[in-house]
Amino acid sequence: YTAMGYMGQFIYVFPEQNLIIVCTGGTPETYDYTQQIPFRFVLPAIN
Secondary structure, eight states, rough: OOOGGGGGOEEEEEEEGGEEEEEEOOTTTHHHHHHHHHHIIIIHOOO
16 A cells, blocks of 8 residues: 655555555655665565
C-alpha cells in the first residue's frame, strides 16, 4: 500500500514484512531520491 503526499512525503506499507516506512520531509530536489530509499536500502537490508 502507498500514500503519496506534498513535496515528496510518503507512506509505504509492506504487510508481508510487517513494515511501514514513512517520510514526512522532502523537497522537490530530493523527491526522486527519497522515493528510492525504501527499495534501494531498507527492503534489501531486511531480506
